[in-house]
Amino acid sequence: MDKETKKYYLFSPSLRIAHWVWALAISVLFITGIYIGNPFFIGNVGYSATFGDLHALTMNYIRLLHFSFGYILLAALILRFSIIPFRKADRLIIPKFWTKAYWENAFDTLKNYLFITKSHRPYVRNPLARTAYLGLFLLLIFEVITGFAMYGRSNPGGFWDKLFGWIIPMLGGEYQVHRWHHIVAWLIVLFVVIHVYMVIREDILEKDGEVSSMVNGNKFFEHTPADITDI
Amino acid sequence: MSTRVVIDPVSRIEGHLRLEIEVDESSHKVTNAVSAGTMWRGIELIVRNRDPREVWAFTQRICGVCTTIHALASVRNIEDALDIEIPKNANYIRNIMLGTLYSHDHLVHFYHLHALDWVSPLEAIKADPVATAALQNQILQTYGGIISLYTDFLGGNAYPRKFPKATPGYFKTFQDKIKNLVQSGQLGIFAANWWDHPDYKMLPPEVHLIAIAHYLNMLDVQRELVIPHVVFGGKNPHPHYIVGGMNCSISMNDMNAPINMERLAVVEDAVYTQAEATNLFYLIDLLAIGQIYIQKGWTYGGGLSKERVLGYGDFPDEPYKSIKNGDYHKKILYHSNGVVENFAQGVEKAKYYPITNEDLTNPDIIQEWVTHSWYQYPNNSEGLHPWNGITDPYYTGPKEGTKTHWKYLNEDGKYSWIKSPRWKNLPAEVGPLARYMIVYTAVKQGHIKPSWMDEMVVNQIDLVSKLLNLPPHVWMPTTVGRTAARALECQLGANASNYFLKKLYDNIKAGDTSVANMEKWEPSTWPKSTKGVGISEAPRGALGHWCIIKDAKIENYQAVVPTTWNGSPRDEKGQQGAFERSMQDTIVLIAKEPLEILRSVHSFDPCLACSTH
Amino acid sequence: MIDGKETFWEALKRHGVSRREFLKFSAVITGLMGLPPAMIPKIVEAMETKPRVPVIWVHGLECTCCSESFIRSATPLASDVLLTMISLEYDDTLSAAAGEALEKHKDDIMKKYHGEYILAVEGNPPLGDDGMYCVVGGKPFLEGLKKAAEGAKAVIAWGSCASWGCVQAAKPNPTTAVPIHKVITDKPIVKIPGCPPIPEVMTGTIMYTVLFGKLPPLDSQGRPKMFYGNRIHDTCYRRPFFNEGMYVEQFDDEGAKKGWCLYKMGCRGPTTYNSCGNLRWYNGLSYPIQSGHGCIGCSADGFWDNGNFYSREQNIPFIGTESNADKVGAVAVGAAAAGAVAHGVISKIRSGKKED
Ligand code: HEM
Ligand code: HEM
Ligand code: NFV
Ligand code: SF4
Ligand code: SF4
Ligand code: F3S
Ligand SMILES: [Mg+2]
Secondary structure, three states, rough: OOOOOOOEEEHHHHHHHHHHHHHHHHHHHHHOOOHHHOOOHHHEOOOOOHHOOOOOOOOOHHHHHHHHHHHHHHHEEEHHHHHHHHHHHHOOOOOOOOOOHHHHHHHHHHHOOOOOOOOOOOOOOOHHHHHHHHHHHHHHHHHHHHHHHHHHOOOOHHHHHHHHHOOOHHOOOHHHHHHHHHHHHHHHHHHHHHHHHOOOOOOOHOOOHHHHHHHHEEEEEOOOOHHHHOO | OOEEEEOOOOOEEOEEEEEEEEEOOOOOEEEEEEEOOOOOOOHHOOOOOOOHHHHHHHOOOOOOOOOOHHHHHHHHHHHHHHOOOOOHHHHHHHHHHHHHHHHHHHHHHHHHHHHOOOOHHHHHHOHHHHHHHHHHHHHHHHHHHHHOOOOOOOOOOOOOOOOOOHHHHHHHHHHHHHHHHHOOOOHHOOOOOOOHHHHHHHHOHHHHHHHHHHHHHHHOOOOOOOOHHHHHHHOOOOOEOOOOOOOOOOOOOOOOEEEOOOHHHHHHHHHHHHHHHHHHHHHHHHHHHHHHHHHOOOOOOOHHHHHHHEEEEEEEEOOOOOOOOHHHHHHEEOOOEEEOOOOHHHOOOOEEOOOHHHHHHOOOOOOEEEOOOOOOOOOOOOOHHHHHHOOOOOOOOOOEEEEOOEEEOOOOOOOEOEEEEEEEOOOEOOOOHHHHHHHHHHOOOOOOOOOOOHHHHHHHHHHHHHHHOOHHHHHHOOOHHHHHHHHHHHHHHHHHHHHHHHHHHHHHHHHOOOOOOOOOOOOHHHHOOOEEEEEEEEOOOEEEEEEEEEEOOOEEEEEEEEHHOOOOOOOOOOOOOOOHHHHHOEEEEOOOHHHHHHHHHHOOOOOOOOHOO | EEEEEEEEEHHHHHOOHHHHHHHHHHHHHHHHHOHHHHHHHHHHHHHHEEEEEEEEEEOOOOOOHHHHHOOOOOOOEEHHHHHHHEEEEEEOOOOOHHHHHHHHHHHHHHHOOOOOOOOEEEEEEHHHHHOOHHHHEEHHHHHHHHHHHHHOEEEEEEEEHHHHHHHHHHOOOOOOEHHHOOOOOOOOEEEEEEOOOOOEEEEEEEEHHHHOOOOOOOOOOOOHHHOOOEEEHHOOOOHHHHHHOOOOOOOOOOOHHHHEHHHOOOOHHHOEOOOOOOOEEEEOOOOOHHHHOOOOOOOOOOHHHHHOOOOOOOOOOOOOOOOOOOHHHHHHHHHHHHHHHHHHHHHHHHHHHHHH
């Protein structure tokens, strides 16, 4: 750090663990999910079904992976949400739409991203990012609900069916659930691409240790962030 | 004095049909007859913008009674548009399925939809089971000659599994069932009919008992006749098809194959059941009942069939390149592709016109009118060829009554959900009777080189004429003749199943197991825009589907269906369709209980879901 | 006899069925309905004490294939259902009588058995043009349907037409056809979807209802659990091939001959509830998948509009039919990545200027 910066401790270990777990889970879920939707690469053509189990990369394994990481993703989400009550910094995913500051800061950031202004004020987490993260959480919750709803229907009346089965008629039948689960999978990946870019961009331009913050929990600011009261 | 009598709903048909007749009470003549299709679903509009490869499933749902036929017409239509030639096996399998449909649909119509116009359970109770058993033996003797017209190409099974039981015990069992039903006071489906009508006294009680026993017996057997659909298409009603051939791949090496030896054995068994049910029950019963009715002077109801009948031809012996370019008509075995006029004047005097590809594609030959139908065209006083066809609903209401509570329909205005198809601006009757007249005329006048199917038709007609001691032009264009032609065609259909199963065996034996041509499966291989026509001889008559495909989507789709022809309302020139003409050619004894009218209309096997679609 | 009405057992007895045969029959029925043997005495009791139920079967917009399917039933045979289990008092497809006589008989039955008869509905009512796309007896079918439902003890919705709307309700639904639960709102309705339903599912439901005097246990969609409890995919004999990734890639290819999974041919088994996988058609003879064609989902709500039957490609609604989700998704992600790079370059340049 060539300039004088102050270190801020933002991300608790639980948060960081949750983050990396879902980064991994989403990657696996997306790849296996797309494969489930269209099994383009076939492993065992030529074997009989009876013996196919002995060979790798079957639909069975891909689905097993998908469902396993579905459970893992669910666990990571639960972990992330369960820490919210205990620490102020863990509430950063809640955009404060009701405050004037939210809108002012959002415009400030937006103007910068659109190259209208050359820089934006420093933030612990800027409002646009917060909104995007909230959106992402909603999409992940949607995937979990629809995913476990589909999963649960192999045992109708069972635990998962009872818990999430209600979504199926709401979306107009199980075929529609597949469709929306599939579409939202792409929306999540869209988020990931933009997110990774924004994170790296922030790191390079603001030199606030953005990337490493998800490893060690710390960010570095030259000036006091505008939203410092949120942590 | 003439009274207007309404029959609505007409029961024992498919769908919703309303009849209105005016009967002159002194002459018992029907002076005016109105028939109206009273349902419409808009399937031609629903298939628009869809993938042509899946349209068969939509059109198949036009009807679950002649199930499969609209799927067949549709895949033929799309294949015609895309120039797809299907493999031999697919052609044979489709023909087995068509033969199967004839045998099932005709048989069920006779026993379960039509029989109660001729026979009554209440008369059956009066029969003596011993005399009935004797009579059963006697009619088998008298009419059994017809059985020999069935040719067993497959080589035969050990002995018939299904044959009429001519024992008093058998008939007593059924009679007791009916008696109990009557005594319990809960007649169920037999309730409330005009059983006191004098016509039910025309036959001896023993004939009634045979027919009613077989009504119940065949209710249990009919399901076995359609088993080929279940094997080749996975279910019945509504078996599955694909554009380009059939889905049921054949392999003699895989126990999981859709078609292997075991599956074919199941089909073969059903093919023999078709033969037995038709030969030993249906034909015998039909001839016994029909002969008595004809002898008692029941030679009316012919109507339009005396004047003009039409057919398209079916059962391509081998795959054809296309329908549009004429190859289909070169390959067919059932040469009912023609129009025959004035058959009632004798087969020598009848006029025969062949129907070929050009008659289907020429915009001036086959057209539909909506002058009296609840649809509108930009110009209502012209007819439209199906490629330019328009389906635009326009409901107007009745002559008397309110828009939603009819008293009488308005035959001077619009009065039916059925359009009016016409051949060169002329109405025509279609169906088994039409096909039989066409083939008979074509063969007797030497227009065609008869196939085995054509020959069978001619032999059947000649045999029945001999039995009745009447020339074909007298007994055929009648209500009884229409019912008889259907029974004869049932035998033809059952025989076709047998013939094509043999061909399927032979082809598999020769090493060909292909059932689908997938070269043009992908829309990227299709022309940007194209048209097709798909035809078939449906159980109820000539069926045509026409399509226009643009950018791999259906742009226009029109179906002109057998019951659309037969049940059509009047046209621009006031010419009536076959139902109306037949009713006006029927004598009604008691105006308030017009049993004769039901009998004549039922002889067409009306299908209203088909007619309006 | 109960109230002068014949019980099921009495009816059987009258048809010459012995007590032993009757008990055997009851055991078979119990098995058919998937009930444990412990239930046999209950079934026997039910048959001995329950009077025969009158049934009124009406037809709206439909293709009559549900009726056709019904008469294909083998266990029980349709003739047994019609002559000994129920009293089919009205059915325009099978009734002998026609016209006014038939309509009057229906009215009489509705009065005589008010609150006791079962109303079976095949097809559905169109609402467009005051219901005049389907007219019975000169009145809209809708009117007759509502009237018949009034005095019914319960309503059976035959097939996908009555249950969901089916083909005539497929886009653009020119007649505004609606499933019957949209117009009959105050009666228990049991849905037997399928286009058509499996024969034994139809007769099995009738038997249960007659024997126990109540509707079978239903799932959240109103379908009998015993017949619609599982996805076809979860009961399909081709499932091992699905699991192993062995798919038919094209009709009539090697996989097709070997009977591999039809998933990639658009099979809707994974989202369709029906007894096709276990009961199958014709008492186990076959079902669409066994004939080499994917399930088209014929018992599922709105199956006509769930996209091409031959592909599992998921299209994005609202964007039109060419909007395959994977293609759109890949393009969107690609564009986002490219946009990110461009944005990054510009940002870098501009922030470089800032430092000057
Ligand atoms: C599948 C991939 C990823 C997903 C779904 C994801 C998701 C998220 C979410 C939801 C947050 C908000 C965390 C919270 O407040 O609980 C977040 C924050 C963050 N992520 Fe990721 N992330 C992914 C990949 C990455 C990668 C690859 C990096 C680094 C190279 C990264 C760096 C960060 C950083 C630095 C933050 C904190 C940003 C801030 O404080 O404003 N993420 N991520
Ligand atoms: C980021 C999260 C997730 C993504 C990106 C994702 C993606 C996908 C995709 C693309 C499909 C294919 C859908 C189709 O075309 O039919 C799929 C299927 C599925 N997913 Fe997910 N999914 C996610 C989370 C979950 C979760 C949490 C579960 C819960 C167990 C789950 C369960 C399923 C199930 C049951 C299927 C259907 C599998 C089948 O039909 O065989 N998914 N997923
Ligand atoms: N008319 C008619 Fe059909 C037949 N046969 C169709 O093509 O019955 Ni439903
Ligand atoms: S549900 Fe299907 S099969 Fe039954 S009547 Fe409707 S369209 Fe026909
Ligand atoms: S054929 Fe269809 S239902 Fe059977 S396993 Fe494959 S996808 Fe599932
Ligand atoms: S198409 Fe229908 S018949 Fe069964 S396998 Fe699928 S639900
Ligand atoms: Mg039409």
